[in-house]
Every structure is written in C-alpha cells, then in structure tokens.
Amino acid sequence: MSIPMVDFDRFLFAFTIGSHILLVSLSIGLAIMICAVEFLSARSKDKYYGALARRLVRPFVVSFGIGTASGIVMAVELVNLFPGFMTLVSKTGVISIFYVEIFAFFLETVFLVVYVYYGRFFHGRYTRWLLTLPIVIGTLLSAVLIVMVNAWMNTPNGFDISTYLATGAVTGVDPWAPFLTPSTGYEVFHVLATVPLTGIMMIGGFFAYRYHKSSHPDERTLFLKGLRITVALSLVLVVLSVLSGILQIENLYQYQPLKYAAMELNVNPGTNLPENLFGWLNGTTVVGAIQIPGLQGILSNHANVPGLSQYPSSDWPPLIIHDTFDTMVVLGVLLGLFLFGYAGLWVLKRRPFDRRFLAWGFVVFTVVTTLVMELGWMTDELGRQPWIVYNVMTVSQAASNNSDLFYPGLVIIAAYIFLVPFTFWFMARVFRSKAIEVDLAGPSEGTDVNY
C-alpha cells in the first residue's frame, strides 16, 4: 500500500506544528511567568521571587533554542511541502504578516539575549523587569501574527478571488488587508487566551508536583509562591478562553458555515437548535448524541445557523471535528471547574496547595489543558479540509508531491518524537540544576550558562 505524497505532506506538517505548539505554549508561559516574578521581585525584594526568575530563565533558554529551530523547520516546510500555497501567500499581503512576524521574533531574541547573558550588567530594581517586557511582547506578537495567517486561510481576503479562481492570476492585491480578515480579531483573542493558559498550566503542574515532592523548606516556599502566581493567571486566562470561544462560535457560523455545521453536527439549518454532544451521523440522522435542547440557540444568540445539508457531501470536512470540538469543550469546562474550585478553596483558606490529591489534580489538568489546545487546533485545521485556503485552494493543489521528501520527512518525525519529550525532561532538570541556597543567594559573577 502506498501513501499518496499529499497525505504524507499533510501529516508531516501537522505533526511538526502539533509538536511545535507544545514548545511555543511553554515558551509563552515561561516568558509571562519570568516577567511576573521579576516584577514581584523588584516590588517586594522577596528573595524567593528572584530565585524563581533565575530558575525559570534556564528552561526558557532551552525552549527558545529548540522552539527557534522548530520555527525555522515549519517556515521552510511550508515552502517545501506546500509551494503552491506559499506562492499565493507571497503574491498577496499574507507575506507582509510573515515579514512583520520576523520583527517580533527579533524583538524577542535580542531582549532575551540581553536579559539572559548581559542582564546582570543592568542595575536598578526595575531594569531587569523592563528587559523582560519586550520578550513577552515579542512572544505574544509572534503568536498573534501567525494566527493572523491562519485567520486569512480561514477567511481569505486582499485579492480578487473570483479572478484567481477563473484564471489562476493574482490580481487586485491589497498588501495590508490580510492583517484584518473577518475572523482575525476573534481568532487572535482566543489564541491569546488559550495558548498562554496552556503554558502557565504546564508550569503550574510542575510546581504543584515539586511542591509536594520537595522536603526542603526553602524550595517548598519557592514552589508555593510560583504555584500561587500560576493559579491566579490561569483563572484569568480560563475566563478569557471561554469568552473568546463563545465569540468564535458566532464568527464561525457567519464566515465558515460548513465548518460550524460539521462541528455542531447540524444536519439541517435552523434556529434554537439543540446542542449535540458527541454522537455520529447515520445517513441524514444524528444518532448516539446527548442532546441539550436550546443550548445551541443560546450560544448562537438565536441566529439561524447552517446545516450540512446545505452543502454537497464532497465538500464536508471530516466529521471527526464534531468529536474533537465536543471533547475540547467538555474538558475545557472541567478545567474551568477545577480552577475555580481550587481558587475557591484558596479564598476560603482551606489550603488547597497542601492537598496531595489536588496537586495530582493539577498535574492531570496540565495534561488536559494541553489536550484541549491540541484538540482546538485540530478542529480548526481539520474543519477547513479539503481546503488549505478556504474556498480558494485545496491542500492537493498546494502540495509539492515531491517523493524525495518522504525519507527525510520520516527522519524529521523521528527527531521530533525524541526531541520534544527530551526537551521537556531537560527543562525540568535545568530548573533545579543548582541548589536552592545558590539560587536564593542571588546572581553569581557569571551567568548560569556554560561558557
């Protein structure tokens, strides 16, 4: 049995980006955490925050290094695997987004280098914190700009689409229009909430675990302080995730109606439809679903929402996105309940941090959050299939179909399978590579880097 190259290209890129976003989420989470603890350290002069910043920087350097490599892999893979897509991108204003992305990347890189390797030469309580701010802005801006590209793929604009479909010629180009498509604001809002949430939860899960594992009083204090920050940030972000998610739904049925219909498993269009939780389509009937009457109507503001029957079945995306979407929502709700329960116990001074089962719960929900993010991404991407640019270009039209890439592609997959877990393990190790007394004592003469 031979695999069509287009499917291999699709899988290779999906695998690469699926791995990449794990690293990126943690990088963003680390950048935000470092900025937060540097601020708290400057404000309170609490040595534990200083030590926490010094410890967080080490894994951040690793995640940045591997994340950069992974980012380059993706940028070049796009050209290599989907040259048709990148040709269209490069002839329209979408390439302008990639161009600006590079400047955000520079902002992050240069300030990271200055903060990590030369930060000790900048005196002043708030100076080090100020050096971390552009790192956060750079990382978030990178994420925002990439999401802008994704938004354009979902709701393309900035060129004469009908002429392109008729002749293949790219005309009527507006180089700036792709910065703001009908779905850009909604997607950006959602990603700005969910991706940092994933990264912060990863750190929180690690802190919760280490807090219970450690017997050293100073180390326990350090992890406790870190854990409180992660819980507070996660709470805010989970609320923003829900809000932005609801807004996304509204945008979907307006601008990506087929994706919406598949996500909701709506056979026919209508108003005040029930919410189908799970289930599948048997012919033209939904079976096995838990139906919640009226919920879809409430979430869609009682609008007339689309159904699959309005479109030829050959255009339908894989209906598995209904399951990925529902699983994402159910797990997301559980995550929210967990975080609010945890925070509630904290407010009521019921010592949630000391409860072992809640610590393990935090670890479990770290995995859940990561899963929720990946499922959300899968829903978005699979929901656009067979299109790479919605209603403009299919994945098959965009792919290179270059069979020379098969074996090197397998090597890339193998490299990621080894590299990503190893990177996470290594980051956990370097976080605690120095004794707590050393980190609490303040910056040493050199940096923590071997050179």
Next chain:
Amino acid sequence: MSTINWLFEINFAVFSIFLALFLTELMGGVLLLLAYDRAKPKVLPYIVPIWEVTGTFAAFWVVTSDFAYPNMLIPVASLFGGLIVVFLILIVARNASISFAELITKRGWVDERKLYQAYGLATLLIGVVVLVALSAIVSGAGVDLSNLSFSLGGWIGNAGSALYVLGAVVIAVGLAPVFYAFEPLRRLTLPVTAVGVLIEAGALYLYASSFLSASFLIPAVLTLLPALLFQSPRTAPIVSHKLVFAVVAVAIIFSLSYLVYPTAFNGGITVDSVTTSGPMVGAFYILSIAGAVFIGLLMALYLTAVQRSMRTPASPSPSPAPAAPTSPNP
C-alpha cells in the same frame, strides 16, 4: 540604462548579514572541533550569545526570499527539496546541541564539551549544505531547470563544485584565527586565506570564465585584507574586533552578488523576471525600511549591552532580603 533591482539588493543584503554571522559561527565551530580546550575561552563567549541572533537572521532571509521571489518557490521546492530537509534536520541538531550544552550540568558520557563539539559539527555540515546549494544556484551545476530537478551526482561531476566548497572551507579556516584573535595560528592566516581565494578563483573559472571578471577583485581583496592586517600587532586588534570583522564579512559576501545577478544558475534564470511586482513591491519597501530601522535599534541595544559587560562589574548579590513568611499556605 539598467536600473537597480532593490528587491534583489535588499534580499541579498539580508542574506549577506545572515551568511556573515553564520560563517563566524562556522569558524568558531571548526576551532571547537580542532582544539576545544584552547579555543573555548575565545570562541564560546562570542558564539553563545550570538547563535540565537544568527537563527533569527536565517528566518529573516527565508521570509524576504518568499516575499521577493514568489515565482521561484515552486521551482526551489522541486529543485532543492531533499537538500532543504537535510538542512532542517541539521538546524534542529545545531540548536538542540548548543541549547543543551549551555545548561547541562551532568559530567557523564554526554557533557558540555561533546555537545559543543556536536554543535560545531552540525554547523560545519550546515555550511556544506548551504555551499552546495549556493554553488548550484551560481553555476547551475547538477541543475536541470527544464525538469526542475537537482542531481548531486551531476553537481559533483562538475569540476568546479568540489573546488568551490574546498575554497570556502579553506578561507574559513584561514580567517578563523583572525576573528577569534587566536594568536598561535597568526602566521598561517595569510597563506591559508590566499590559497583559499586562489582555489575559489579556480572554481569560478571552471564554472564559467566570465565569473572571473574584474568584479572578482573586490571580494578577493576584501578577503585577503583581514588576514594581512592580522599580521601586524598594531592592526591586528582592529581587524579582530568582532564588529569590524562582521562588517567586512558582510561586504565580501555582498560583493559576490554579481554571481547571481542579473542572472542566476549561470544564465538559466533572469532575476528581474522572477521578482515580485505590483502593490507588493511598495509593501516590501515600506516593511524593509521600517524593519531595518527597528532591527538597527535592537542591534544598537545589543551592542550597548556587550559594551556595558566589558566595563561594568556584574550586579552584586542583593542584600539578603527579609524572607517572606514561609508558611505553606495563607
């Protein structure tokens, strides 16, 4: 009267900066492979902060290329698809090895030294891959433009190819002691660099005699100049200054642009015919100018930080602050 193709010039300028930074890394990587203990104090303080910036410039060049040459993306993906994937694997290996080397504490079978040397090896191999692609773009060796295919056998079969890579490596070896102010090899720098330039000239001649025009004199002289100035104790510190050397390296690479403009692949493709057009040209200029100012400011900050590190003592340990209450819970 021919006009300047600013799209090409800007893209090639970004490429020159990337390649110059990469070559300084490559030279350091070679020294780490050959004489780790002696090279480490000179090489690592430079490489460790800069490798992240080099990677960023690599991404910058990729994006400006996508922007400037949209019609070349499908041909490039077909021609160099395999080579590009090898490049990607090596980039991952380079970044992973140096990231881990910076922070590893274990002194077992994988230690800091092995990881830094793995970085050196990965960087060297990336250099070879880049040189193979560049020489193919310059000469068209191994390239079949009508079928959009690249044959490594065909590339090797061209007498100039091996010389091209060899000449570049010899030049890098010759200039490495200059850049890293590596005194023990001072006397070797000029003859080795000169031999490298001669080999490179031979390679270009074998590719096409027209490549060895008067234009070649500029990069040749600029390449020999640092090696020459390194011989005198008075001028050696100037030419070994990292910024001065980097600027010269950028100038050398930029002066080689005549090899790929107005035609690349040894006359196979006219560059002006594949650059972007219409409203995207204006967008490219606006973003390039804004980006150049922005990156210039960031680089100024970076250089300020480096200068500050040379004359400022590191921040003293903060006075032991009163420990916050250590109760595990509020």
